[in-house]
Amino acid sequence: MKNVVIRSVTFFGIFLVLFLVITEIFKAKWINCYSNNIEPATLIVDGFYENKDELDVVFVGSSNVYENINPLVLFEDYGISSYDFATASQTMSQTYSFTKEAIRLKKPKVIVLDVYGLMYNGNPREDRARRSIDNIPLSINKLEFIKNIVTGMDIKAISDYIFSIKRYHSRWTELSKDDYTYPLRDKHYSYRGHQPHFNTVSCDDLKYNEEVEFKGFTNLSKEYFIKIIELCNKTNTSLVLIKSPNVNWKKVNSDEVNKIIKPYNIKFLDYAKNYKEIGIDVKDCFRDTGRHMNCKGVKIYTDAIGTYLKSNYQLKDYRNEEEFSQMKDDLEIYYQDIESYKLSQLKDVKQILEIVNSNENYSVYYNVNQVDINKYNNKFYQLLIQKGINLTEDISGKNITAESINNLLLGNKGINIIIYDNLTQRVVDNLSVTENLVLEREKKVIRESDL
Amino acid sequence: MLFNSMEFLIFFPIVVLIYFVIPHKIRYIWLLAASYFYYMCWNPKYAILMLLSTVITYLSGILISRANLVPNKLKAVKLKKLFVGFCFSSNLIILFFFKYFDFFISNINLVLRKFNFELLNPQFDIILPVGISFYTFQALSYTMDIYREELKPEKNFLKYALFVSFFPQLVAGPIERSKNLIHQISERHYFEYNRVKNGLLLMLWGFVKKLIIADRLAILVNQVYNNYHDYKGLVLILATIFFSFQIYCDFSSYSDIASGAAQVMGFKLMDNFKQPYFSKSVAEFWRRWHISLSTWFRDYLYIPLGGNRVSKLKGYFNIMVVFAVSGLWHGADWSFVMWGAMNGAYQIIGKELKFLFDKAATIFKVNRESKLHILLKIITTYLLICFSWIFFRADNFSMAIQVIKEMVMEFNPWILTDGTLYQLGLDEKNFRLAIIGIIILLVFDYFNAKQDIRERLGSCHIVFRWSVYYLTIFSIIIFGVYGLGYDASQFIYFQF
Numbered sequence: 001m002k003n004v005v006i007r008s009v010t011f012f013g014i015f016l017v018l019f020l021v022i023t024e025i026f027k028a029k030w031i032n033c034y035s036n037n038i039e040p041a042t043l044i045v046d047g048f049y050e051n052k053d054e055l056d057v058v059f060v061g062s063s064n065v066y067e068n069i070n071p072l073v074l075f076e077d078y079g080i081s082s083y084d085f086a087t088a089s090q091t092m093s094q095t096y097s098f099t100k101e102a103i104r105l106k107k108p109k110v111i112v113l114d115v116y117g118l119m120y121n122g123n124p125r126e127d128r129a130r131r132s133i134d135n136i137p138l139s140i141n142k143l144e145f146i147k148n149i150v151t152g153m154d155i156k157a158i159s160d161y162i163f164s165i166k167r168y169h170s171r172w173t174e175l176s177k178d179d180y181t182y183p184l185r186d187k188h189y190s191y192r193g194h195q196p197h198f199n200t201v202s203c204d205d206l207k208y209n210e211e212v213e214f215k216g217f218t219n220l221s222k223e224y225f226i227k228i229i230e231l232c233n234k235t236n237t238s239l240v241l242i243k244s245p246n247v248n249w250k251k252v253n254s255d256e257v258n259k260i261i262k263p264y265n266i267k268f269l270d271y272a273k274n275y276k277e278i279g280i281d282v283k284d285c286f287r288d289t290g291r292h293m294n295c296k297g298v299k300i301y302t303d304a305i306g307t308y309l310k311s312n313y314q315l316k317d318y319r320n321e322e323e324f325s326q327m328k329d330d331l332e333i334y335y336q337d338i339e340s341y342k343l344s345q346l347k348d349v350k351q352i353l354e355i356v357n358s359n360e361n362y363s364v365y366y367n368v369n370q371v372d373i374n375k376y377n378n379k380f381y382q383l384l385i386q387k388g389i390n391l392t393e394d395i396s397g398k399n400i401t402a403e404s405i406n407n408l409l410l411g412n413k414g415i416n417i418i419i420y421d422n423l424t425q426r427v428v429d430n431l432s433v434t435e436n437l438v439l440e441r442e443k444k445v446i447r448e449s450d451l
Numbered sequence: 452m453l454f455n456s457m458e459f460l461i462f463f464p465i466v467v468l469i470y471f472v473i474p475h476k477i478r479y480i481w482l483l484a485a486s487y488f489y490y491m492c493w494n495p496k497y498a499i500l501m502l503l504s505t506v507i508t509y510l511s512g513i514l515i516s517r518a519n520l521v522p523n524k525l526k527a528v529k530l531k532k533l534f535v536g537f538c539f540s541s542n543l544i545i546l547f548f549f550k551y552f553d554f555f556i557s558n559i560n561l562v563l564r565k566f567n568f569e570l571l572n573p574q575f576d577i578i579l580p581v582g583i584s585f586y587t588f589q590a591l592s593y594t595m596d597i598y599r600e601e602l603k604p605e606k607n608f609l610k611y612a613l614f615v616s617f618f619p620q621l622v623a624g625p626i627e628r629s630k631n632l633i634h635q636i637s638e639r640h641y642f643e644y645n646r647v648k649n650g651l652l653l654m655l656w657g658f659v660k661k662l663i664i665a666d667r668l669a670i671l672v673n674q675v676y677n678n679y680h681d682y683k684g685l686v687l688i689l690a691t692i693f694f695s696f697q698i699y700c701d702f703s704s705y706s707d708i709a710s711g712a713a714q715v716m717g718f719k720l721m722d723n724f725k726q727p728y729f730s731k732s733v734a735e736f737w738r739r740w741h742i743s744l745s746t747w748f749r750d751y752l753y754i755p756l757g758g759n760r761v762s763k764l765k766g767y768f769n770i771m772v773v774f775a776v777s778g779l780w781h782g783a784d785w786s787f788v789m790w791g792a793m794n795g796a797y798q799i800i801g802k803e804l805k806f807l808f809d810k811a812a813t814i815f816k817v818n819r820e821s822k823l824h825i826l827l828k829i830i831t832t833y834l835l836i837c838f839s840w841i842f843f844r845a846d847n848f849s850m851a852i853q854v855i856k857e858m859v860m861e862f863n864p865w866i867l868t869d870g871t872l873y874q875l876g877l878d879e880k881n882f883r884l885a886i887i888g889i890i891i892l893l894v895f896d897y898f899n900a901k902q903d904i905r906e907r908l909g910s911c912h913i914v915f916r917w918s919v920y921y922l923t924i925f926s927i928i929i930f931g932v933y934g935l936g937y938d939a940s941q942f943i944y945f946q947f
Binding site: 004011014015018019022026155156159160165166167169170172173 | 456457458461644878880881917920921924925928929930931932933934
C-alpha cells in the first residue's frame with residue numbers, strides 16, 4: 001500500500017509540473033507594447049508581480065490609466081515610484097480586485113483611481129476579463145476576482161478561468177516562438193504598466209459641458225466603487241480619484257461621482273474638466289479622437305498628477321537611490337522610442353541615416369534590388385555603408401536573423417532598408433529608396449514575434 | 452452530467468473515494484445514491500420515470516417467481532405470462548409515449564392528410580428522458596430471465612434499483628444482463644492497484660476516442676450533413692466515412708469509459724465493441740458492434756420469434772423484424788427503420804448469394820484464407836456498413852436519398868488537392884489530426900485484438916509506461932475538442 005501511495009504521489013507530482021508548464025506555453029500572450037489595438041496586458045500584469053521596487057503610488061483603472069500616465073516621467077520629474085496596474089475597459093469589479101491585489105502585494109501609500117470604469121455596465125467581455133485575470137497568480141484574491149465577474153456559481157466558467165488551458169488548448173495550431181520563450185523571459189516591464197503611443201490625431205474640443213443623456217452609473221459599478229473606497233480606508237491607503245481628459249466623459253458623469261463620494265473625504269482631480277489649465281492641447285496631445293493621449297499629452301498630464309501628489313503626500317524621492325538604477329535604463333528605452341518614432345516620420349533618407357549613424361543602438365540592414373548601386377548619390381552611399389550591412393553578407397551573431405529580415409524587407413526595386421533598434425529589439429523603420437532618393441514606406445505593424 | 456464534463460471529473464473521484472472508504476455493507480446504497488444523483492443532474496423529473504420502471508420490474512420479478520410456486524402448472528404459466536405481459540407492456544408503453552409518440556402522430560397525420568381528415572394536434576411537450584431505452588431494456592431483461600427461471604429475483608429493492616440505475620452504464624450502455632451484474636452488487640470489491648489502474652487506462656482511451664477523434668470528426672460531418680445541398684460527390688463520401696468513425700468512436704468511447712469506471716470500483720461490464728470495422732461480413736459486424744444490444748435482441752426477440760429453427764422464409768422474416776425494430780430503437784424515424792432493414796437485407800442477400808460466392812471461389816481457385824481475400828472482405832463489409840450509415844446520419848429518409856443522389860451525381864476528385872477539404876469546418880492541421888486519429892484507432896484496434904494493450908503496456912519499463920500515460924493525458928488536454936465556445940456535444944447514443 002505504501003508503494004502505491006508513493007507511486008501515486010510521484011505520478012501526480014510530475015503531472016502537476018507538466019500541467020503548469022503546458023498551461024504557461026498555451027496561455028494567450030499580449031506582449032507587444034507598441035500595438036495600436038491591444039494593450040500589453042501580459043507585460044503589465046507580469047511586470048507588476050515581477051517588480052521588486054518599493055511602490056508608493058499605484059494607478060488603477062482602465063486604458064485611461066495605462067495609456068495616459070507614464071510612471072517613468074513621474075520618476076524622472078518627481079522621483080516618485082509608481083506603476084500603472086490596469087488593463088483595457090476594466091469594470092469597477094475588476095478594478096476592485098486589482099486594487100486589492102496592489103494593496104496586498106505592495107502596500108502603496110496612495111492608490112490613484114481613474115473613475116472611467118464607472119461607465120461600464122455589468123460584467124466584462126471575456127477577452128478583456130482574460131487579459132486582466134489570466135496572469136494573476138492563483139490565490140484567494142484571484143478566486144474572488146473570478147467569482148466577481150462570473151454570473152452565478154457557474155462551475156464551467158469558473159474552472160475555465162482557473163484552468164486557462166481549457167480555453168487555450170486549441171492554440172496548438174498557432175503556437176509561436178514567443179509562446180515557448182516568454183515564460184522563461186525576464187518579466188521586467190520597462191514602462192511600468194504604461195503603454196506609450198507617439199502618433200498624433202488632432203481633435204476638436206472635448207465638450208466637457210455638453211449635455212448628454214445619462215441615467216447614472218449602474219448599481220454594480222457603484223457597489224464596487226464604494227468597496228474600493230472602503231478597502232482603502234480599511235488599509236489606511238490614501239485614495240485619489242482622477243479623470244483623464246476624455247471626450248466621452250462629461251460634466252454629468254463628474255457630478256455623479258461627486259455625489260457618490262460626498263460622504264467620504266476623497267479628492268477628485270477632474271482633468272476632463274481642467275485639461276486646458278494643465279496645458280493639454282487637443283490639437284497635438286491625443287493619439288486618437290480625444291480619448292487617449294500621445295507621449296506629449298501623457299507627459300503634461302503625468303506632470304500635473306505628479307505635482308499634486310508631491311505637494312499633498314510625503315512621497316520619497318527615489319532618484320538617487322541605488323535600488324532604482326534600473327530606472328535609468330528604462331528611461332533610455334523611453335527616449336529611444338521617442339527618437340525612433342521621430343525617425344520613422346522623416347522623409348529625407350540622408351537625414352535618417354545621419355541620425356541612425358549617430359545613435360549606437362541602431363543597426364542598418366539593406367539589400368540592393370534590380371538597381372545599380374553606383375547610380376546612387378555618393379553621400380547617400382557613404383552614409384548607407386557607414387553602418388549598413390548588406391544582406392548578402394553573413395549576419396549570423398546579430399540579434400536578428402537573415403530570414404526574419406528578408407521577410408520584412410519591402411522588396412521594392414531599389415535599395416530596401418531596415419533599421420533595427422538593438423535596445424528595444426525591434427524593427428523601427430522599414431523603407432526603400434529609389435535611385436533618385438525617393439523614399440517609400442509600407443505602413444505595416446511590425447510585431448515583436450516577427451523577429 | 453456528461454462523461455467529458457468538468458462535473459464528472461469532480462463527481463467520479465469523490466464517488467470512488469467514498470466507495471472504498473465506507474464499509475462493504477452499505478456501499479451499494481452509496482452507489483445507488485450516486486447513480487440517482489448522476490441521473491438527476493440532467494433533469495430530476497426523469498428519475499421518477501426510472502423509479503417507476505424499477506418498481507414495476509422489481510414487483511413483476513417477485514410475482515413471477517411466486518407464480519412458480521403455484522401447484523397447478525397450467526395456472527402457474529398463465530400467471531407468469533400475465534405478469535410478464537403486464538411488465539413488458541407497461542414499460543414499453545412508457546418508452547413508446549416518450550420516444551415514439553410524436554413519430555406515431557406524424558405518421559397518423561400523414562395518412563389522415565391523404566384522406567383529407569382533420570389532423571391530430573396533441574398538446575404535449577414531450578422531452579425524451581436520457582437513456583430511457585437503455586435502462587428499460589436492461590430492466591426487461593431481468594423480468595425475462597426470471598420468467599425463464601434463469602435467475603432468482605433480487606429481494607433487496609435497493610440492490611435491484613442499483614442494477615437498473617448503475618451510473619457508469621446508465622445512460623448509454625452497455626445494456627447489462629441481470630445475470631452478469633446483479634450478483635456483482637453483493638460481492639465485496641477491494642482496492643486493487645492493477646485493476647484500478649487498468650480501469651483508469653480504459654477510461655483514458657475512451658476520452659481519447661471521444662474528445663480527440665469523435666468530436667473532431669463531428670465538426671466536418673455536421674458541417675457537410677447540415678448543409679448537404681451545398682456539397683457533392685467526394686465531399687459527401689468523405690463526410691460519410693468520417694461519420695462511420697465518429698459514431699464508432701463516440702459510442703465505443705462511452706462504453707470504454709463506462710466499463711473503465713465500473714472496473715475501478717470492481718465491477719466487470721460486458722464487452723460492447725470488438726473491432727467492428729475488421730468484420731469480414733455484415734453478420735460478423737453485428738456480433739462485434741453494440742454487442743449488448745444485438746444479444747438482447749437475439750435473446751429476447753429473435754429466439755422467441757423462432758430464430759433460425761423455422762422455415763427459410765420465416766427465418767428471413769425474423770431477421771428483418773429484428774433489424775427493423777433495432778433501427779427503430781435507435782431513433783423514431785423511418786430513416787432508422789430503413790437503416791435497420793438495410794442491415795437485415797445485407798445478411799439475407801449474403802446468405803442467398805453464398806452459393807454463388809462458393810462456386811466462384813471454386814472456379815477461380817480463390818484462396819479464401821489469403822490475406823488479400825480477407826482484406827477485400829473487410830473492405831466490402833465496411834463499405835456496405837458505411838453506406839447504411841447515410842440513413843443513420845441523415846435527418847430523415849428523403850434527406851438520405853438526396854445525399855446518395857448528390858454523392859453519385861458528381862465525380863470531383865480535385866477536392867482532394869484544391870484545398871476544399873480544409874474548408875469543411877476543420878483547418879488543415881485539424882484535418883490532418885483527424886486522419887491521424889483514425890489511423891491510430893485502427894492500429895490500436897488491430898493490436899488490441901491480438902493482445903490487450905494494457906497488459907502489454909504493463910510489462911514495459913516504468914519510464915516508458917509513464918511516458919505513454921502522460922502523452923495520452925496531455926494529448927487529450929491539448930488536442931481534445933472541448934472548452935469554452937464549444938458546447939460539449941452530446942454523446943450520440945444518449946437519445947436512444
